[in-house]
């Protein structure tokens with residue numbers, strides 16, 4: 001099977017924790033857990049273990065600049081975060097590079113004091129973060145002691161957290177999370193103040209000593225979501241869910257405050273937010289006809305769907321299209337760009353020329369369309385999906401599986417959308433094919449928020465749908481429902 005794995009890239013700008021539980025080591029592990037490629041600018045070294053920080057050595061400013069130069073000469077960095085920055089000179093250097101390279105989606109974790117009490121940002125550094133870095137950031141994530149310093153007030157209640165959030169927002173950063181883990185309560189409240197919304201996130205207080213690196217981990221998790229193209233609120237909620245999960249599976253290594261288990265992310269939904277073809281998630285199949293004939297409306301739907309978590313989009317422009325060839329090419333190229341920007345794969349239905357011209361990632365073909373062998377010969381880099389409607393078609397196609405990324409099996413249920421659809425194969429038919437298929441099985445036809453979980457429970461690796469998306473008034477929920485097993 002051909003495989004193409006797409007990895008968004010993120011950056012951590014932070015200090016090294018040689019003990020591996022916090023700092024940029026925690027960031028890299030978290031990003032890996034989110035299937036995001038991590039790059040790093042090392043702002044300083046710490047000699048550190050689970051007992052605390054024994055020594056600190058900041059990186060020379062020239063070397064910080066050189067690391068930024070190297071990374072931005074090469075990588076397409078979609079989101080970045082800062083951790084320990086040590087002093088005002090280093091904050092200044094980071095702020096200058098943020099401007100120089102137009103660093104996108106910057107999350108500032110204003111690390112000031114390590115768990116054992118060592119100072120990781122001096123007093124002038126705190127002022128520099130406020131003045132030089134926060135106005136350039138998308139989000140800042142202080143814990144209570146950090147929020148007290150940034151807001152210049154004591155914080156002893158949830159109300160105080162809200163006031164502190166507003167004061168910090170006035171520094172010029174549009175979004176703030178004040179983390180309340182230090183409040184003496186059995187529930188941990190984190191106050192989220194966004195540009196247009198505010199809410200508390202809650203989690204249980206965890207009664208063990210292994211919480212080293214929690215701040216780094218949450219901010220990296222959010223940064224990972226941003227790198228993958230999630231909306232900020234989604235990235236925050238997913239990051240928080242990740243933290244809540246792994247904090248309950250922390251590791252007993254070392255003899256002091258142990259680290260989190262960043263790899264313990266055995267959430268059944270996880271595979272559906274990943275990248276790569278083993279983890280297709282719901283596929284949006286769409287043509288201008290489905291969306292009042294308007295290419296712009298189609299582009300908007302594709303953009304929103306990608307941002308809601310769709311990882312594969314297929315353009316299925318049929319003969320009835322009102323578009324001429326040139327307009328079709330323009331549309332396909334625009335959709336490919338939207339998909340690339342959002343780390344989603346872009347497929348074309350049937351049309352090999354259009355797939356090649358638009359630099360699509362893949363092509364989907366039916367039993368009577370362009371042959372798989374011809375595609376492999378003409379465009380060996382294209383991923384290929386093949387339609388299968390019956391067990392007979394499956395058996396007839398077995399020699400092609402070596403070339404396929406997936407098979408689209410259906411219609412599973414009756415569909416109004418495809419006029420020439422064959423008879424529904426049903427859940428039992430799908431199950432029988434899944435049992436024999438060496439490639440992922442995507443169920444299509446009559447997929448809705450109600451039927452998707454039955455198709456997935458029958459063994460499908462993912463679903464593809466048209467009307468479920470075009471009729472949706474909440475794409476995020478639709479993607480969630482189309483990814484969910486019972």
Ligand SMILES: Cc1ncc(COP(=O)(O)OP(=O)(O)O)c(N)n1
Nearest residue numbers: 349364365366367387408442444464
């Ligand atoms: C994922 C997926 N599965 C099946 C189809 C149907 O393709 P095909 O059989 O070629 O029918 P048309 O789409 O051409 O009407 C698909 N497009 N995608």
Ligand SMILES: Cc1ncsc1CCOP(=O)(O)O
Nearest residue numbers: 415417418445446465466467
């Ligand atoms: C393209 C295609 N192939 C088999 S059924 C179908 C149409 C799916 O549309 P809907 O998701 O609205 O049932």
Ligand SMILES: [Mg+2]
Nearest residue numbers: 350365366369
């Ligand atoms: Mg076809």
